[in-house]
Amino acid sequence: MTETQIISNTKAFVQDTLKNAEGGHDWFHILRVYNNALHILKSEEADAFVIQLASLLHDIADSKFHNGDEEIGPRVAKAFLESQSLELDIVDHVIKIIENVSYKGGHNISDFYSKELDIVQDADRLDAIGAIGIARTFNFGGFKNNPIYDPDISPHPNQSKEEYKKSNSPTINHFYEKLLLLKDKMNTTTAKKIANKRHEFMQMYLEQFYKEWKGEL
Ligand code: ADP
Ligand code: NI
Secondary structure, X not given: OOHHHHHXXXXXXXXXXXXXXXXXXXXXXXXXXXXXXXXXXXOOXXXXXXXXXXXXXXXXXXXXXXXXXXXXXXXXXXXXXXXOOOOHHHHHHHHHHHHHOOOHHHOOOOOOOOHHHHHHHHHHHHOOOHHHHHHHHHHHHHHOOOOOOOOOOOOXXXXXXXXXXXXXXXXXXXXXXXXXXXXXXXXOHHHHHHHHHHHHHHHHXXXXXXXXXXXXX
């Protein structure tokens, strides 16, 4: 099989697997991350094939939607990749990226590093901020039936991984617990620039939100 065929099979597999996914973690999230990654790659030296496979498969079975099982994503991705007659070191690299890409309160303890991981991670983080980030966050909060905002419940920006994962706090708190922290976590220059713009947009959004909340018309 050619690389083009494998990418095309991967797209079809992901699109089908995620057909009933929550709106913020669906095929369109994958497609945006894939496009972000290819955009970042234009200014970096890295393996395009690995980046494409990893961005397409990075949320194939998110633990949030599978009772916290953090092994299911890498397992499903591995089974798929093994069906595509790929070299073992490519499969291993893609799986390592999938295992390490996630935010989870910023508590990832792994010594794996690759330029390709940096790029896919930035691509995923960019989709968590700005206008799209806001939409995804409220969609997820609604999906969990969390309140939009409660002035009596303060954000906890330094939560443990367990607290972060089981949090049912208001969705506005998630901005302080994750979204506003992301611009300083970008790995590449390209992503840092885009993140700064998206960060400003979220700050403007929050200012307006509080004004309207307080009835300042
Ligand atoms: P990662 O998968 O990178 O660890 P998450 O899956 O926690 O990061 O977050 C992915 C997106 O899901 C977030 O950017 C946000 O839009 C949404 N999300 C996750 N947790 C929450 C939450 N507690 N409240 C609102 N949105 C959330
Ligand atoms: Ni993602």
